[in-house]
Amino acid sequence: MANYYQKEIETASREEIIAIQNEKLVKTVKRVYENVPYYKAKMDEKGVTPEDIKSIDDLHKLPFLTKDDLREAYPYGLLATDLKDCVRIQSTSGTTGKRVVAFYTQNDIDLWEDCCARAIVAAGGTNEDVCQVCYGYGLFTGGPGLNGGSHKVGCLTLPMSSGNTDRQLMFMTDLGATILCCTPSYAAYLAESIHERGLRDQIKLKAGIFGAEAWTEEMRHDIEEKLGIKAYDIYGLTEISGPGVSFECSEQTGMHINEDHFIAEIINPITGEVLPEGEKGELVFTSLDKEAFPLIRYRTKDICVLSRKKCSCGRTHVKMSKPMGRSDDMLIVKGVNVFPSQIEMVLLKNGLTSNYQIIVDREKHSDTIEVRVEMTPEFFSDSLSQLSAKEKEIVSELKSVLGIYATVKIVEPKSIVRSEGKAVRVIDRRNLYQN
Ligand code: DLL
Numbered sequence: 001m002a003n004y005y006q007k008e009i010e011t012a013s014r015e016e017i018i019a020i021q022n023e024k025l026v027k028t029v030k031r032v033y034e035n036v037p038y039y040k041a042k043m044d045e046k047g048v049t050p051e052d053i054k055s056i057d058d059l060h061k062l063p064f065l066t067k068d069d070l071r072e073a074y075p076y077g078l079l080a081t082d083l084k085d086c087v088r089i090q091s092t093s094g095t096t097g098k099r100v101v102a103f104y105t106q107n108d109i110d111l112w113e114d115c116c117a118r119a120i121v122a123a124g125g126t127n128e129d130v131c132q133v134c135y136g137y138g139l140f141t142g143g144p145g146l147n148g149g150s151h152k153v154g155c156l157t158l159p160m161s162s163g164n165t166d167r168q169l170m171f172m173t174d175l176g177a178t179i180l181c182c183t184p185s186y187a188a189y190l191a192e193s194i195h196e197r198g199l200r201d202q203i204k205l206k207a208g209i210f211g212a213e214a215w216t217e218e219m220r221h222d223i224e225e226k227l228g229i230k231a232y233d234i235y236g237l238t239e240i241s242g243p244g245v246s247f248e249c250s251e252q253t254g255m256h257i258n259e260d261h262f263i264a265e266i267i268n269p270i271t272g273e274v275l276p277e278g279e280k281g282e283l284v285f286t287s288l289d290k291e292a293f294p295l296i297r298y299r300t301k302d303i304c305v306l307s308r309k310k311c312s313c314g315r316t317h318v319k320m321s322k323p324m325g326r327s328d329d330m331l332i333v334k335g336v337n338v339f340p341s342q343i344e345m346v347l348l349k350n351g352l353t354s355n356y357q358i359i360v361d362r363e364k365h366s367d368t369i370e371v372r373v374e375m376t377p378e379f380f381s382d383s384l385s386q387l388s389a390k391e392k393e394i395v396s397e398l399k400s401v402l403g404i405y406a407t408v409k410i411v412e413p414k415s416i417v418r419s420e421g422k423a424v425r426v427i428d429r430r431n432l433y434q435n
Pocket residue numbers: 092093135141142143210211212213214215233234235236237238239242243244300302322323326
């Protein structure tokens with residue numbers, strides 16, 4: 001039985017959604033043109049005026065925004081309200097250059113938290129649940145977003161933030177947490193710790209809401225099995241609000257994008273051309289309700305596919321597939337495009353863990369790629385020759401999936417550093433891009 005947080009809008013007809021989007025888009029473009037000189041200049045440069053935008057069919061006429069624009073306009077250049085109307089900032093975890101700072105009015109926060117509440121209810125959450133939020137709190141949007149959504153649903157909220165696994169497990173067992181919110185890599189780590197400490201029958205978890213980084217179906221099955229829960233994906237990005245831009249429902253076949261607040265497009269990342277439904281490309285968002293930091297045609301760099309297939313949960317909003325990688329996360333090794341998710345899929349299919357690292361280097365002007373992956377306890381009894389046979393098997397499977405040769409090392413459990421937030425999967429030692 002499907003449950004909704006805002007049933008009317010979550011199950012609105014296509015016609016109703018389009019009508020809402022048309023009306024909000026026209027208003028948004030006008031407001032941005034009048035209030036954000038940075039974007040006005042971009043529109044002027046492209047020769048497009050607010051009068052040219054009469055419906056979502058005109059969206060393609062508008063210029064794109066990229067992270068570089070956000071950096072260039074840092075900190076206030078894209079603000080569309082008075083600073084005195086803003087009540088919060090959040091920021092991305094960028095490792096190089098200037099961070100991106102997003103501003104929120106109280107209304108922006110309200111709508112963002114509604115989106116997170118929709119996700120929690122879609123995962124089966126009610127006011128009887130105990131929701132343990134172990135995404136980071138602070139500048140990162142994960143903690144504050146899910147925290148707000150959990151309050152709106154009326155769950156008892158445990159604002160744990162990330163880290164301190166002993167304390168996480170103590171509260172999880174003592175207070176009977178039923179919903180766990182964290183990155184999938186931290187969920188896998190918690191599952192591993194619960195197993196090791198023999199706490200499996202003391203936990204009451206029924207669902208997990210995991211996102212902020214890429215994870216595969218194999219990893220989902222692994223976590224679901226270890227914790228005895230249903231694991232739901234949740235997607236979002238700071239620039240567009242935070243978690244809850246889209247979320248999974250009971251069908252677990254992609255994430256419904258909150259189309260009353262955001263228009264999604266898929267474009268060819270090289271030409272910028274809009275692609276038809278069902279084609280893989282870069283996801284682009286236009287916000288429809290954000291007051292402080294509205295973004296028009298913002299390029300996410302996330303590669304995915306949209307689908308309007310009817311969903312058994314009754315929600316009508318378009319679904320996005322799990323991101324298959326980022327156009328900027330994609331590694332180019334020996335001229336071949338490699339996504340970490342392709343490697344993860346092969347490892348998990350072969351009974352290995354999601355604790356892995358990909359090390360790319362360059363020797364004698366030629367790229368090398370090494371995959372280090374932790375073994376599971378089942379491998380303990382294997383002889384060295386059995387392990388090396390397994391490594392060879394994976395090398396050959398990777399060769400057929402990626403089209404290039406990668407070395408594989410199966411390493412001892414716990415030898416790869418754990419992450420409490422987003423996992424660091426790739427170490428690129430080639431120094432191809434020096435900032
Ligand atoms: O990661 C917001 C978030 C917090 C989402 C908690 C879900 C849960 P940023 O730090 O700005 O915001 O990073 C955004 O993370 O463009 C994607 O590349 C990636 N990402 C987010 N969710 C997913 C997901 C938050 N479910 C960037 N699957 C995005 C794959 C994801 N990648």
